Amino acid sequence: MSTPAVRCTDLAKRYGSVVAVDGLSLAVERGECFGLLGPNGAGKTTTIEILEGLLAPDAGHVEVLGLEWAAHEPELRQRLGIQLQETQLTDKLTVQETVRLFRSFYHQGPDVDALVDLVGLTSKRDSLVLHLSGGQKQRLSIACALAGEPDLLFLDEPTTGLDPQSRRQLWEVLGAFRRQGGTILLTTHYMDEAQALCDRVAIVDQGRIIAQDTPQALITALGAPKVVTHEGTLEDVFMALTGRHLREE
Amino acid sequence: MGRGGARHPLVELTLARVREFFREPEAIFWAFVFPLVLTLALAAAFPSAADRQAIVGLVDAAKAPEIQRALEAAPGLRVVPLAAADERRALRDGTVHIVVVPGDPPTYRYDPSKGESPRARLAVDDALKRGAGRADPWTAAEERVAVPGSRYVDWLIPGLIGMGIMTNGLWAVAFPIVNARLRKLLKRMMASPMQRWEYLLAQMLARLIFLVPEATLPLAFGSLALGMPIAGSYAGIALVVLVGALAFGAMGLLLGSRARTIEAASGLVNAFQLPMWLLSGVFFSSANFPAALQPVIHALPLTALNNALRTVVLDGAGAAAVWRELALLSAWGVVSFGLALRLFRWR
Numbered sequence: 001m002s003t004p005a006v007r008c009t010d011l012a013k014r015y016g017s018v019v020a021v022d023g024l025s026l027a028v029e030r031g032e033c034f035g036l037l038g039p040n041g042a043g044k045t046t047t048i049e050i051l052e053g054l055l056a057p058d059a060g061h062v063e064v065l066g067l068e069w070a071a072h073e074p075e076l077r078q079r080l081g082i083q084l085q086e087t088q089l090t091d092k093l094t095v096q097e098t099v100r101l102f103r104s105f106y107h108q109g110p111d112v113d114a115l116v117d118l119v120g121l122t123s124k125r126d127s128l129v130l131h132l133s134g135g136q137k138q139r140l141s142i143a144c145a146l147a148g149e150p151d152l153l154f155l156d157e158p159t160t161g162l163d164p165q166s167r168r169q170l171w172e173v174l175g176a177f178r179r180q181g182g183t184i185l186l187t188t189h190y191m192d193e194a195q196a197l198c199d200r201v202a203i204v205d206q207g208r209i210i211a212q213d214t215p216q217a218l219i220t221a222l223g224a225p226k227v228v229t230h231e232g233t234l235e236d237v238f239m240a241l242t243g244r245h246l247r248e249e
Numbered sequence: 250m251g252r253g254g255a256r257h258p259l260v261e262l263t264l265a266r267v268r269e270f271f272r273e274p275e276a277i278f279w280a281f282v283f284p285l286v287l288t289l290a291l292a293a294a295f296p297s298a299a300d301r302q303a304i305v306g307l308v309d310a311a312k313a314p315e316i317q318r319a320l321e322a323a324p325g326l327r328v329v330p331l332a333a334a335d336e337r338r339a340l341r342d343g344t345v346h347i348v349v350v351p352g353d354p355p356t357y358r359y360d361p362s363k364g365e366s367p368r369a370r371l372a373v374d375d376a377l378k379r380g381a382g383r384a385d386p387w388t389a390a391e392e393r394v395a396v397p398g399s400r401y402v403d404w405l406i407p408g409l410i411g412m413g414i415m416t417n418g419l420w421a422v423a424f425p426i427v428n429a430r431l432r433k434l435l436k437r438m439m440a441s442p443m444q445r446w447e448y449l450l451a452q453m454l455a456r457l458i459f460l461v462p463e464a465t466l467p468l469a470f471g472s473l474a475l476g477m478p479i480a481g482s483y484a485g486i487a488l489v490v491l492v493g494a495l496a497f498g499a500m501g502l503l504l505g506s507r508a509r510t511i512e513a514a515s516g517l518v519n520a521f522q523l524p525m526w527l528l529s530g531v532f533f534s535s536a537n538f539p540a541a542l543q544p545v546i547h548a549l550p551l552t553a554l555n556n557a558l559r560t561v562v563l564d565g566a567g568a569a570a571v572w573r574e575l576a577l578l579s580a581w582g583v584v585s586f587g588l589a590l591r592l593f594r595w596r
Contacts, residue, residue, distance in 0.1 A: 052440060054596075077442035084440060088432040092272040093265055101265050104255035105443045112254040128272075147253075148442070 003066035005030045005152050005183040006051055011060035013046050013207075020046040021057070022207035030151075033174075033184040035198035037191070037234060043207035044187035045085060045156055051185065052082050052154050065151060078107060081150030083141050085157050091130040095121050098129060099143050106148030119143040119173050135166025142173055153177060155186040159193060171196060191234040203238060210241050258443060262451030266425065267458050276421065280459050281466060284413045288406060288467050303369035306331035306345035313351050319380025320349075326372055347373055403478070406471040407558035408531040410464050414490065415525065415551050417463060418497025419518045422452050423505030427514045430594065439595045446590055453498035453586075457491065464490045468562070480565030488568045489561055492575050493554040496582030500550070502589035509594070525551040550581040 006028040013021040021043045028034040036044045049055040051062060053069040053076065062069060067076055089098055100112045110118065116125050119139040124132065132140065138158060145153060158174075159167040174184060174197060188194055194201045195215045202212040211218060218237045255261055270276050304327050305320055307313055313330075320328050329345055339345045340360060346369035350356040357373060359366040379385070429435050438448060464486070471477035479486075504521060508514035528535055528542070529551035538546060546552050557574035560566045568575070 054436065054440060074442065077440075080440075082437075082440040084433060084437050086433045087437040088434065089437075090265065090269055090429075090432075090434065092269045097265065097268065100255045101261045102441060103253045104258040104261040105441045106252070108251075109253050115253075144437075144441075 003063070004028055005032075006034075006062075006064055006185055008051060008062045009060060011047065011050055011062070012058045013043075013050060013055065014058060019207055021050070024060075024204070024207065024209055026202055026209060026212070028183060028185050030183050031178075031181055032199040033178060033186070033197050035194040035201040036185070036187040036204050037189070037194050037201045037238070038187075038204035039189060042204045044204055046207075047204070048154055048156050048185065048187055052080070053077075078148055079151050081145035081148065081153040083145045083153075083155045083158060085160070087141065089129050089137065089140060089144070092128060094126050094128055095132070095140055096125040098140060099147065102144040102147040109147050109149040115143045115147060118146065118176070120169060133166070135162045135169060138162060138166070139170060139173060142170065146177065150182065152183045152185065155184065157187055157189070159188070159190065167193070191238075194234055201234065203234075203241065205242055211237065259447045259451055259454070262443075262448055263454045266451060266455035269425065270421070270455065270459070280413075280417050280421070281462050284409055284463070284467050285470060288402075288409055288470060302327045303347070303365060303372050304329055304345045305369065305373055306336065306339050306348040308333050308336060308348060308350045310351040312353075312355075316349060316351050316355065316377065316380075320373065320376050322380065323372060323376035326369075326376060349373060349377075400477075402471070402475055403563060404559065405532070406467055406475075406477055407562045408555050410467050410490070411493065411529075411551055411555040411558050412526065412531045413463055413467070414460070414493045414554065415497050415522060417459065418456060418494055419501040419504060419522055421456060421459070422498050422501025423508070423514050423518055424511065426452065426502070426505035427508050427511055430509065430596075431511075433596075435595045445593065445595075449502050449586065449589060449593070452502060453495055456494050456498045460490055460494045479562055481561035481563075482565075482567065485561040485566070485568040485571075486558070489554070489557045489571060489575065492578050492582075493550075493557075496550055496554075496578040496585070499582040499585035499589065503585040503592070506589045506593045522551075525549050528552070530555050548577070550578055553577040 004027040006026070008027075009025045011021050011024045012019075024043070024047055026034075036047060038044050046055065050057045050060075051064065053062075053064070053073060064076055065079060069076065093101070096112060096116055099115050103109060103112050103115065109115075113122075113125075116122055119142055121136060121139060121143065124136060129137065129140065142155075142158070145155075153174075155174075159170055162170065171193075178184065184197070186197070198215060200212065200214050201218065202209045203218075204210070213221070215234055218234060221237075256264075302325055306329050307317055307320070308331050310333075317328050320326050329339075331339055331345065331348065333350075336348050336358065340348060340358065343363065343365075346363070346365040347357055347359040350358060355377065357370055359370055361367055361370075426435075429438075439445075468477075468479060468486075472479050500521070501518075504517045505514055508517060526532075528538065528546050529549050530536075531551070535543075535546045535552060553574040557571040557578075560571050560574075561568065564570075
């Protein structure tokens with residue numbers, strides 16, 4: 001297992017005159033949790049969708065689990081779990097029906113009931129999606145992503161808009177996946193999320209990676225002067241690198 | 250190879266669609282209640298020919314009472330007194346079929362292109378000439394033949410079933426697809442190992458579950474409440490209905506394959522189906538259109554479905570008698586499905 005879970009080199013993607021991704025390269029090792037960190041519009045979603053095989057890059061090379069999309073799409077689809085940022089699952093299906101639908105697409109994986117249990121929705125299994133809270137919907141979406149017992153999980157802003165308790169519940173689900181040896185590539189604009197979940201983060205700005213390391217190394221490299229009043233955070237790192245706040249538009 | 254408690258994806262996709270439909274009350278109304286209400290309303294508006302009276306507007310003038318007596322002596326004529334000023338409006342609105350202006354001789358005023366009017370003119374002419382003392386050389390022996398299944402409503406019901414299969418096939422397939430596209434659900438499906446053709450086929454298969462009530466309710470209602478005879482075999486009817494539903498389901502897929510908004514899909518579906526409401530013999534026979542249009546009319550899928558339905562339901566023919574129509578519907582279905590699969594926008 002020497003090949004990385006994800007490797008891409010010199011990715012580029014533009015929409016008309018807007019450059020979304022501008023020569024981006026990265027490698028995610030097997031078993032690690034890797035975070036793409038950056039403000040809205042930095043190119044995180046475009047990057048992850050290229051890696052997921054949903055968008056074709058204008059230039060650059062992508063390998064996922066050592067395979068290329070063009071030649072191995074059916075196999076890759078069976079081995080990946082994907083959660084998209086804007087998907088709204090069908091309102092008029094229940095939790096269990098939704099998971100069952102997604103489970104039916106995969107050759108292998110846990111039982112439907114086990115998946116529902118894994119994301120802590122057993123008490124909601126017969127509720128319509130319509131009646132779930134934001135956090136519950138997001139966990140359902142993760143259950144669908146886990147339906148094929150994936151080697152690699154792609155998550156695009158998995159906790160955006162969730163309350164702190166819901167975020168923590170979701171982190172626990174992801175922690176369990178990692179303890180089984182799973183690899184995660186996620187995007188987020190929450191610093192604490194990256195610090196809590198990720199082994200390594202890449203800071204993305206204007207379609208490029210401007211820094212890449214462990215969260216701790218990035219904070220340490222920033223040096224002492226910046227962090228006298230509080231413990232250093234990735235927010236400080238981003239500000240120091242770009243002179244801007246992460247969350248500003 | 251287990252699926253962890255799930256069934257085959259085609260089954261799960263179809264079930265998902267069926268469940269979604271049954272949890273949408275408005276959809277139930279459009280699919281089941283609407284065709285019934287329409288049948289009822291039309292049956293009331295178009296009673297059988299034997300019950301119909303010709304309505305004669307009689308303009309108030311010198312010899313009016315005399316004329317009225319002569320008209321009322323004849324069967325099947327109803328006389329309505331009319332002021333001269335209201336004459337044109339009454340004709341236009343169809344509240345009278347013919348206007349009689351007393352005089353020497355009287356004047357008949359009517360629009361020969363309106364279905365009832367020429368019949369009314371004959372009856373009025375007959376009644377007035379007889380009243381004026383015409384002696385008939387002989388009276389023919391008459392045999393009134395009420396052929397079962399020859400009433401307008403008998404002819405109408407298969408057309409309504411055909412129209413329902415078309416309308417529901419197009420809307421009930423195209424709309425959920427566009428909705429799923431808007432919700433980025435199609436994109437999410439694409440990110441899974443789901444087979445694209447299975448998704449599309451499931452949308453069509455889900456239609457079949459509603460087909461049983463869609464076709465049987467109007468037929469049962471027509472047969473039990475309106476006395477419509479069902480001459481054909483149930484197997485033949487079922488086959489025609491099945492082929493029709495699959496074909497229109499595939500056309501629904503095609504119409505929904507690119508649209509990014511509900512409005513765009515509505516426009517496409519309407520543009521596709523409205524001409525067929527008129528041309529394909531739902532409410533009146535397509536034989537009314539000029540000969541030059543007939544090849545086009547006969548190539549339309551709803552014409553094929555309606556003709557096939559009428560042939561099996563009313564004429565009692567077997568499915569073999571409508572193989573041409575079934576082949577044409579299948580061709581529409583196969584081509585639409587193939588195009589939909591190629592053109593489909595998943596994002």
